Amino acid sequence: MDPTEYALGLMAALGAGGASAKDSVLARLGPPADGAQWPLPTLPERPGRDAVYREAPEPPRRKRGLDDPHGRLRFLHAIHHIELSAIDLAVVCCLRGAGMPATFHEEFLGLAREEAEHAELVETLLGRRGFPPGSAPIHHRLWISCRACADLGEHLVVVPRVLEARGLDVSAALLPRLAASDPEMHAVIQRIYQDEIRHVATGGRWHDQWCAQRGIDPAAHFASTVVKHFPTGAGTPFPVDVPGRLAAGFTAAQIERLVAGGSATR
DSSP, X not given: OOHHHHXXXXXXXXXXXXXXXXHHHHTTOOOOOTTOOOOOOOOOSSOOOOTTOOBOSSOOOOSSOTTSHHHHHHHHHHHHHHXXXXXXXXXXXXXXXXXXXXXXXXXXXXXXXXXXHHHHHHHHHHXXXXXXXXXXXXXOHHHHHHHTOSSHHHHHIIIIIIIIHHHHHHHHHHHHHHHHHOHHHHHHHHHHHHHHHHHHHHHHHHHHHHHHHHTOOHHHHHHHHHHHHOTTOSOOSSOOOHHHHHHTTOOHHHHHHHHTTOSOOO
């Protein structure tokens, strides 16, 4: 695909308001040739969202847990916007990937479309339960973190290897509780969890290749990026998902440092 048309198409996907609209744009895009170049467009202050969404300055605190039906609805609403944001973050990864192989773009376009599938699954479930997107405020902290990355290398650390990996910890902790209380919700979160393991692994593999192209040590680059963007560390308040992180390419030593509270986990 022509590089200029590709970049314009990616920007159009960012500007689209919902998962199906974003996916419709992405379906028309194909990867550019190996090493194709284009100037990085200025990223918008906020990605496109349908008019029903209301932005909150900070993530709203959930006052009810997953044992409460309304608490589960608010959690699902938050997951929906996380998956919608994940489409945007994968699109930005492609935008930042000028000079990368065509296979890089093919993989991340595929991941973006898979995130759209996730968002649509959650949106369908929310609709059936009378709590559609827009029923609660949203925030853009994931977008802000992505936008703060200086280049593709930082993006591949911040997004897949920290933010999405944190999602593995959250899902692994919550899935056993959902299995009995809400099998329908459990099935959706389980699908997302399994796919995200592969997404995190893909980010790590391409981070290694990006570093190799520049003669940079991946572990050192990961550590310095985490210190820059996450001064308190790369973990979550949830227990570390050891099986999921191992499947996603983290080593036992990296996970051990996470468990111990260290920030240099790559």
